[in-house]
Amino acid sequence: MFSGRLQEQYTDSTQQSETAQLGMWVFIATEVMFFGVLIFSYMIYRVAYPEQFRLAGHDSFILLGSINQALLITSSLTMVLAVRAAKADQQRALVLLLGVTAALGLAFLGVKGFEYAKDAAAHSVPVVDYIFKPGEHRPTEIFWCFYFVATGLHAIHLSVGIALVLILLVRASQGAFSPGYDAPLEVIGLYWSFVDCVWFFLFACIYPLGRAGP
Amino acid sequence: MSAVDIGMAGAVPRSYLGEEYTLASWLFTRDHKRIAILFFVSITVFFFIGGFAAALIRLQLLNPAGTLFQPEVYNRLFTMHGIVMVWFFLIPSIPATLGNFLLPLQIGARDLAFPRLNLFSWSLFTFSGLWAIYFIFIGGNDTGWTFYEPYSSNFANGHVIVAAVAVFINGFSTIATALNFVVSTHRLRAPGMTWFRLPLFVWAIYATSIVMLLATPVLAMTLALVAIERFWGVGIFNPVLGGDPILFQHMFWFYSHPAVYIMILPAMGVVSELVTCFARCPIFGYKGMCYALISIAIIGFFVWGHHMFTAGISLTSAVFFSLMSFIVAVPSAIKVFNWTATLHNSRISFDAPMLYALGFVGLFTIGGLTGLILATLSADIHLQDTYFVIAHFHFIMVGGTVSAYFGGLHYWWPKITGKRYPEMWARYAAILTFVGFNFTFLPQFILGYLGMPRRYYTYAPDLQTWNVLSSAGASILAVAYALPLIYLGWSLFHGKRAGPNPWGATGLEWRTSSPPPKQNFPRTPVVTELPYRYDPRDGSYTTQDGVHFAEPTLGEASV
Amino acid sequence: MAHVWLPFWPKNAALSASLIDLIDIGEFCLVLLILSFVFGMMLVFCLKYRRGSGAARHLPNPKSWHWEIGWTAATLVAFLVLFVIGAKAYLFLYKPPAHYQLELYVVGKQWMWKIQHPGGQREIDAVHIPVNRVIKVILASQDVIHSFYVPAFRLKHDVVPGQFETFWFEADRTGSYPLECSEFCGVEHAHMIGTVTVMSDSGYARWLADQGATESLAQQGFGLFRRYGCSGCHDPASTVHAPLLDGLFGSVVHLADGRSMVADERYIRDCILLPATQRVAGYPPVMPSFQGQLSEEDLVRILAYIKSLSARHSP
Amino acid sequence: MSARMPPEPVGPYVIGWAVLLLLLGLSVLAAYEPIGPIFQPIVHFGIAATQTAIVFILFMKLRGRPSLKWVFAAAGFFWLMFLFGLSTVDYATRSGFPLR
Ligand code: HEA
Ligand code: HEA
């Protein structure tokens, strides 16, 4: 999918690039199902235990979650600008923007790690160290299970994205991309922006709960 | 038929088999045909592992006291049997081998859209297969292939996490292959190959791939949640936390019912090819067959609750799911009737692939009709989780899909290897499969109605007769399945050379040499015809690129 | 009584079995009919149109949809008929009964069935019931999912941990019949079996008396109600502002978050184990959770006690 | 894709980025407003969906002529509706739900 030359089953590089993008869209459809079913299970319990989820959500750190969302949104911008730079044959800008994208992704992971540490300090890790706050009962643990599974899987996806962007960075600095050949950038750009979208929904699941009083 | 006939001027290019001989040229190939062979080898290994477990199951059930194996061992046997057969054999069987080999050929492409992804898919499959073998060696697990909560996370004794990981990785291999098929079908069709000129096998693989793409991620997530719950000790299905075990069933069957159509749709595609070719008559209702495939794929997503009729879902939803289960059977009925109608006004020769195909139609119909009985709400209260269910799905999956798989394998064997298999032996094997199959699984319907629950290592003594019959049948079946392994292997070295189109079939895959060259076609074919332009009056046919031929002499293959 | 005249037909001992058998026999006949039709056609065509035969063949007709529409419509109609019949019977058989003459409390546990009778009699892997009585069964599981299956009644219902399931049956012949667990539940799943003994009224009365039960289930429940401190709050004399449980069972309860529920077995179970999830409107949220303190069997006893309160007070 | 196109304007991307941040701010603000248990999920998931739509259309270039890409971009979401919808048939009518 990422080799530079035209493969034998294609007639021209436009067909090849379009096809690669289509492939990524199909993959994104499967990712929607993957995260969608997790959010589905969350919704079932949220409807069943509204009060408990409110209490549990109250203990999440909305400031960190928001900072992270801002980081991701910005990284999506730099990623799409990187693709644009390649199309305009601006090699220095391309390398720079890819670098910024990866850095923003790493910053997200850093903040996330810090947030996990704070969750642990607040005794919100089921089984390992979990203390019920006043009014809380067992279903709050379901909320925290969901929290760790969902954000963990998202972090794994993001790490894969960072690795891919770093590969692109190396290849871009070797001058691999040109206005005539940017399919890998387009494809990985799609992936990157999609991982960003997943976060929008996780944010809506986790952080706004239980902030406004009953 | 000379090389000129099939539009290949000059020297015949070297076949994909003869390109290179090193191991690396196989393991790192990006040729869809070689990858198909790689898959073929892998899943054959798993078929025999799963079949070995089946043999042990039937051995245990010879005796009502169930003294051969400890209960723990028996539970691990059927779990391993189910997991291996479903995920490591049947789901990849037709798509990843025949599909991989034939899809590009039938649409007139040089390869799939993403050859590296294709190889990656096989590597993932192998990796998951190694996990599965590791899993078997460390003793397996005892949850059944359904991993029901909360048993699998908090109570099971075996290696649930290892099993879940194996299936999880396997799922991504499935997704990669399906993605490749979908994109290739959209983008790489030869000029003139419109949607309604696609062979039904391509339609079937396409429909299957759509189901794989939309369903498999759900399984991946569900099993990930099970593994995490088991590892961590708490999780979202745990009733102690207020979790709902039935939610797990919803999520599992949202995948697993569509998955049973993943297992049957490709078989339907294969059988459609075989029936028309050997009946030398165009398929009856080609478009109806296409729509039926797609509607099975779609409606198949709305019926999952029929596995949960007795599990405590609401009565309203049980009624709804029962209704949908009946509706999804309508397109299957269309297919059965169309296959039968194709035989009308035809010119049938009973070569081994056709025998397998006829066996498929019969056994699938029995399996499908008993599926309807299970979908009838009142009947399912009695029959749920009994041997009736076991018989139902073996009829469809073994009598149906496995037969179709063997039929397709024989049919395309000359294309894949360039060699003819010994026809007489193959017919014996096909007939033996049919006989052995019915011996094995017909008694199980009776056992089920008499109330023998599944997953029992011991049973009431008055049921022994039926169980003995079933075990006896299974030993016939084992022979019938071992036979092709022997003579197909033999034909690799001693088989007669096959021409490019030994059966006189119309598809593009027959318009290149056997075995095909690495690039598939010397030059991209241009499609001008509908598929299946056979003439029953004299057996002549017109290939999809518009060349008319007389009926081939099938030699020993004619009746 | 299909087993009398059909070979290999299993014994039938209940209303439900007769009904299900009737539908199944009809369906089997239909299936056989269709099979012989399909197989017959295939056979005829295969013989008539085999390659060597001299049958007249014509150019395949141009496409007409008549046949396809015809058989699609026919199957659809047949399917809808089957669906309706099956669904009606299911709703009849699976709806919790409005009226019943006896209750049976069943707790499934790896790998045994524990049965409690309202009179306080207990048995393991054996069920004794009177003939011709509508019996309501309340199912609970202590660990994993089991399934309560009596082939002679053609009935089963899964037993799901974390909730009460209810269903009913009415046996109509005396005798003893196997009881099985049909949902895989672990090593000895195959040994989670027992017998259901259907007895005449007098035999049943004698059996009950012979069990030597001194306290009824509700009385045992009352003991627990005091022991676990429930009465400390729910007693009319208590100073805590907690609802009186008299007449609760079967009534409609309004919850603090605006929903209203029928107080059935599941509701009461959740009140005791997960009180935080359903606060009754107008009361302080002080009721503690008894999750992990009460076994399934004790829960069943308390439930029987709370139900008995309704029986006493409702009109 | 072909070489030597005039570079795309940066403006729309930057505006999109700003709107996304704005929506994030809105979401945080809404979290602190007592809007009730019904509106809460509607508002927050609505914001997430809007954000996703912006990213899909702008950053992931789903603009222009209708194409196959649209179908697959929508497929996952469309299909999730069946999972949510049909399971809800069960949960909404099961005795005891929402409490299970
Ligand atoms: C390839 C696999 C496959 C296929 C295609 C099917 C197809 C069908 N299945 Fe099956 N099924 C399984 C594999 C499959 N199944 C498995 C593995 C299980 C058990 C899982 C487990 O618990 O481990 C299972 C279990 C299962 C159950 C649950 C049983 C239980 O546990 O209680 C039910 C219930 O409704 C069911 C129904 C159906 C129906 C209605 C169809 C229909 O699609 C069939 C349609 C076909 C026909 C109907 C035949 C042709 C039609 C005609 C000739 C028309 C004329 C007919 C009339 C007019 C009546 N299946
Ligand atoms: C695709 C799938 C597939 C296939 C092909 C098969 C094939 C067979 N199955 Fe399988 N089966 C399942 C899928 C499949 N099964 C599933 C999903 C379950 C449910 C598991 C669960 O409950 O979790 C199940 C459960 C199951 C049970 C019920 C176990 C129980 O509930 O207690 C039984 C019992 O008879 C059985 C028998 C057989 C037999 C006899 C074959 C035969 O067709 C196999 C024939 C093949 C061979 C025998 C191998 C070839 C020959 C040799 C290797 C030569 C050497 C042979 C000998 C030494 C005899 N199967």
Ligand code: CUA
């Ligand atoms: Cu209890 Cu099986």
Ligand SMILES: [Cu+2]
């Ligand atoms: Cu199903």
